[in-house]
Amino acid sequence: MDAASKNVDDLNAKKAAGSPSSGTLRKQLATYEQERTILLALGDDITKVREKGDLIALFSSRLKGLFYFTHTIVMLVDQHKQTYTPFLLDPNSSPIKDHPDYAELIKKVFPLDAPIISQVTEADGPLTFQLEKILHTPELPSFIRINYERGIREMMITPLKSRMEIIGFILVYSDRADSFTSEFKALMHGIAPQLSSAVLNIIINEEIDRNERVNEVLLSLSNEMVTVRNRPDLLRVINTKLKKLIDFSHNVMTVLEENGETYKAFLTDPNSKSKDFSKYTEAISIPYPVNDGIYNVAVASDQPLLFDIRSLDLSAAPLWLKLNHAAGAREMLIKVLPEDGTPKHCLILFADKLNSFSDEGINIVNRISSQLATAAQNITANEAILSKEQEKSFLLDFSQDIAGVRTKDDLQEAITSVLQRVLNIRLAMIRLIEDDGISLKPYMYDKTLFHGTEDAFTALFSQTISIDEYLTAKVLNSKCPVIFNVEEEDKKGKSALYLNLWKKIGLKNAYGAPLRVGDKNIGTLWLLTDEINLTLLKGICAQISIAIANIQANEKVLAYKQQLEFENDHLKEQIKSIYNFSEIIGSGPEMNKVYQLMSRVAESNSTVLILGETGTGKELIARAIHNASPRQNKLMVKVNCAALPANLIESELFGHEKGSFTGAFDRRIGKFELANNSTLFLDEIGEMPLELQVKLLRVIQERELERVGGKTTVKVDVRIIAATNVDLETEVKNGKFRADLYYRLNVFPIHLPPLRQRPEDIAPLANFFLARYSKLSGTKMTGIAPKVLQQLRAYAWPGNVRELEHLIERSVLLANDSVLREINLPKGRNDNQDQPDTFANSTLENLERRYIIEVLKRCSGKIAGRAAPQKSWPSPPRRCIPK
Numbered sequence: 001m002d003a004a005s006k007n008v009d010d011l012n013a014k015k016a017a018g019s020p021s022s023g024t025l026r027k028q029l030a031t032y033e034q035e036r037t038i039l040l041a042l043g044d045d046i047t048k049v050r051e052k053g054d055l056i057a058l059f060s061s062r063l064k065g066l067f068y069f070t071h072t073i074v075m076l077v078d079q080h081k082q083t084y085t086p087f088l089l090d091p092n093s094s095p096i097k098d099h100p101d102y103a104e105l106i107k108k109v110f111p112l113d114a115p116i117i118s119q120v121t122e123a124d125g126p127l128t129f130q131l132e133k134i135l136h137t138p139e140l141p142s143f144i145r146i147n148y149e150r151g152i153r154e155m156m157i158t159p160l161k162s163r164m165e166i167i168g169f170i171l172v173y174s175d176r177a178d179s180f181t182s183e184f185k186a187l188m189h190g191i192a193p194q195l196s197s198a199v200l201n202i203i204i205n206e207e208i209d210r211n212e213r214v215n216e217v218l219l220s221l222s223n224e225m226v227t228v229r230n231r232p233d234l235l236r237v238i239n240t241k242l243k244k245l246i247d248f249s250h251n252v253m254t255v256l257e258e259n260g261e262t263y264k265a266f267l268t269d270p271n272s273k274s275k276d277f278s279k280y281t282e283a284i285s286i287p288y289p290v291n292d293g294i295y296n297v298a299v300a301s302d303q304p305l306l307f308d309i310r311s312l313d314l315s316a317a318p319l320w321l322k323l324n325h326a327a328g329a330r331e332m333l334i335k336v337l338p339e340d341g342t343p344k345h346c347l348i349l350f351a352d353k354l355n356s357f358s359d360e361g362i363n364i365v366n367r368i369s370s371q372l373a374t375a376a377q378n379i380t381a382n383e384a385i386l387s388k389e390q391e392k393s394f395l396l397d398f399s400q401d402i403a404g405v406r407t408k409d410d411l412q413e414a415i416t417s418v419l420q421r422v423l424n425i426r427l428a429m430i431r432l433i434e435d436d437g438i439s440l441k442p443y444m445y446d447k448t449l450f451h452g453t454e455d456a457f458t459a460l461f462s463q464t465i466s467i468d469e470y471l472t473a474k475v476l477n478s479k480c481p482v483i484f485n486v487e488e489e490d491k492k493g494k495s496a497l498y499l500n501l502w503k504k505i506g507l508k509n510a511y512g513a514p515l516r517v518g519d520k521n522i523g524t525l526w527l528l529t530d531e532i533n534l535t536l537l538k539g540i541c542a543q544i545s546i547a548i549a550n551i552q553a554n555e556k557v558l559a560y561k562q563q564l565e566f567e568n569d570h571l572k573e574q575i576k577s578i579y580n581f582s583e584i585i586g587s588g589p590e591m592n593k594v595y596q597l598m599s600r601v602a603e604s605n606s607t608v609l610i611l612g613e614t615g616t617g618k619e620l621i622a623r624a625i626h627n628a629s630p631r632q633n634k635l636m637v638k639v640n641c642a643a644l645p646a647n648l649i650e651s652e653l654f655g656h657e658k659g660s661f662t663g664a665f666d667r668r669i670g671k672f673e674l675a676n677n678s679t680l681f682l683d684e685i686g687e688m689p690l691e692l693q694v695k696l697l698r699v700i701q702e703r704e705l706e707r708v709g710g711k712t713t714v715k716v717d718v719r720i721i722a723a724t725n726v727d728l729e730t731e732v733k734n735g736k737f738r739a740d741l742y743y744r745l746n747v748f749p750i751h752l753p754p755l756r757q758r759p760e761d762i763a764p765l766a767n768f769f770l771a772r773y774s775k776l777s778g779t780k781m782t783g784i785a786p787k788v789l790q791q792l793r794a795y796a797w798p799g800n801v802r803e804l805e806h807l808i809e810r811s812v813l814l815a816n817d818s819v820l821r822e823i824n825l826p827k828g829r830n831d832n833q834d835q836p837d838t839f840a841n842s843t844l845e846n847l848e849r850r851y852i853i854e855v856l857k858r859c860s861g862k863i864a865g866r867a868a869p870q871k872s873w874p875s876p877p878r879r880c881i882p883k
């Protein structure tokens with residue numbers, strides 16, 4: 001039985017007993033009847049109450065006709081925390097609803113132990129308070145003063161209980177001082193249990209609703225979470241689903257880096273207000289040490305941690321937190337996501353207001369943390385697969401691009417394009433290890449990168465670096481590309497040349513990668529950038545290494561090919577003249593002296609200078625010396641110093657680099673390099689231009705040369721045999737031949753006597769040539785008539801053996817008999833006397849004059865057009881060596 005029914009029953013009993021006065025009793029009875037009616041109606045209505053607003057509206061509408069009051073509010077008690085907070089409001093009638101603190105007030109949590117409230121919790125029924133009287137009570141709840149300020153004078157607080165425990169109280173306010181009559185109080189006392197159960201119903205209903213909603217959202221969140229494949233997906237799920245359950249402004253997810261010492265942003269929310277700050281990009285890209293006072297604290301807890309941002313020491317806080325604070329974030333909830341082994345991911349929710357995260361919200365974060373961790377792991381695994389696929393397809397494309405590369409220029413173009421296109425960086429430099437195996441020289445670089453730092457670049461570029469150089473050694477000894485932090489390397493004080501350049505460029509990191517073919521280091525590759533995918537770089541370097549090795553092999557093949565072509569040409573020349581030196585004819589004392597000298601010098605490496613008139617056999621002797629030397633297995637290389645224009649001799653001798661002069665389309669090795677490990681025969685050395693003599697001297701002395709237009713020196717091991725028909729001593733005196741070169745060449749002179757000084761050799765030579773040319777022409781000549789031999793011996797032979805050879809060749813062709821019976825010697829030359837007034841002692845001008853007259857005579861004065869047939873050509877006179 002409720003209180004009102006009991007009162008009515010009591011009064012009816014008293015009325016039946018006839019006391020007290022019937023008027024009073026009637027009045028009282030009417031009140032009780034009214035009360036009972038209200039209670040019944042209220043009780044009926046209360047059972048229908050489902051929502052907060054219904055209860056207060058119902059309460060006000062039922063009671064306002066009976067009692068005077070302005071507004072009401074139901075507070076809910078949290079026994080666990082010993083606090084209470086507004087629960088049911090009556091905003092339509094509240095005089096404080098437009099108060100500036102109203103919004104905050106209705107969310108506020110108040111302590112239960114404030115003196116006024118303690119009285120209420122201890123009371124059995126409603127308590128009324130004249131506000132004026134309690135204004136100075138210590139720890140007065142702020143809403144009381146605010147209500148007073150807005151004209152409220154009296155307040156009745158009725159405790160609401162369930163199973164003897166206080167669950168809340170209903171506060172009824174009035175702007176009058178006498179509103180709360182004993183009837184009103186009795187009524188409140190009477191309806192308190194129903195109100196309590198209504199409040200409990202509301203709480204339960206709300207909780208059911210909320211749980212349903214939470215479950216619904218969590219279900220859809222978890223459904224979506226399993227479909228998450230990438231970071232934007234995850235961000236969308238958090239921002240659409242989680243936001244329905246938790247009041248946060250934006251989120252960040254972080255990931256622990258592989259080093260285990262730093263973490264960085266994994267998900268960044270575009271809703272973050274901090275993105276308007278200029279340092280935002282830095283904040284979301286830099287790594288943070290795990291021991292930053294936030295991360296390490298969060299990791300140590302298995303529960304989400306709630307931080308009041310303003311209470312933190314922000315001076316030491318990580319940049320991301322400073323920016324969020326500056327952008328207005330007040331509170332953050334951090335949850336390290338549970339993962340097997342070391343947790344990697346961490347969710348951070350930010351809110352602009354304090355108390356944004358309820359226990360329930362925190363609980364939800366806890367509940368979804370495993371799913372978040374799985375989603376983050378899936379994303380990472382997915383990204384790794386994607387990046388591997390991208391790497392593979394990229395490396396495949398690169399290898400296809402590079403497969404066709406044959407030249408250094410093509411390679412540079414391919415590298416530049418791939419680095420720029422895929423990694424958005426540019427090649428700084430490639431250095432290759434030289435043939436000596438210890439030094440590295442620049443092979444390829446991008447100078448445009450060093451704009452403004454040219455001095456530091458040139459200083460580094462112009463240096464040959466040793467493989468033991470600190471940074472180079474680190475790179476060459478590493479299996480993978482090496483990251484150099486410029487600041488840290490600078491502190492070590494090593495590799496100043498590299499560091500000077502890097503510091504001037506102003507980057508944080510530089511990368512050095514080994515170039516390797518198989519196990520063999522071939523060089524280093526340097527990139528200037530702050531970040532790069534190391535696996536990809538490793539793959540690129542492997543391709544570049546192979547391409548460089550191919551190019552080098554190609555260059556070598558080309559060089560060998562060139563050398564073979566040269567050698568082939570020489571071989572052909574040699575084949576043409578092979579019969580010339582198969583045998584040296586001459587057994588007289590003069591030639592015997594020559595043979596003795598030859599046998600002494602042949603086996604050594606000494607330079608030989610062969611002197612003698614034209615046609616005496618200087619080249620024949622040179623070849624014989626070479627063939628008797630340890631270098632015989634390689635071809636002797638001949639250069640005729642008189643046969644080439646002065647401007648080409650240098651290139652002919654020393655070779656040239658591509659583009660070193662007009663017409664130098666390819667790199668070409670010179671005769672010196674061709675004669676490496678062999679003999680170089682410098683014929684007509686007396687004709688060499690003076691300016692080249694000094695270069696020749698240098699090569700003979702240093703045994704190394706520089707190609708025309710080249711910067712590197714090439715070592716050569718060449719034996720020199722020089723020959724001349726010029727009196728070099730006179731040339732030295734006349735300043736036409738360098739004395740130092742002359743002495744360097746004149747180490748071992750061999751003088752070849754002219755044929756007129758060894759007449760005993762004329763017959764053997766004539767017979768030798770007769771046999772050779774009759775065989776070649778197929779005429780089968782068997783001998784020379786004694787008369788002819790006598791004529792030959794009597795002749796002066798200004799053209800020496802060559803003249804004799806040509807004469808016999810012509811005679812064989814003209815002969816009609818098997819014996820050579822006739823010979824056409826030049827007229828007036830049949831006197832084999834070493835005449836002082838004929839050739840040997842004649843001036844060159846005289847000799848030339850006589851030669852021209854002789855030729856004109858034979859051509860019958862014709863100096864243009866086809867030459868008239870002639871019987872015998874004299875050899876042109878050359879300057880002769882006086883005996």
Ligand SMILES: Nc1ncnc2c1ncn2[C@@H]1O[C@H](COP(=O)(O)OP(=O)(O)OP(=O)(O)O)[C@@H](O)[C@H]1O
Pocket residue numbers: 579580581583584585586612613614615616617618619620621683724725765801802805
């Ligand atoms: N003693 C010799 N026995 C056989 N043939 C010889 C002899 N001497 C010279 N000849 C031949 O004479 C020709 C001229 O010889 P070679 O070219 O060696 O003379 P050279 O002194 O080098 O002439 P130049 O000064 O004009 O270059 C060659 O065909 C060579 O084979």
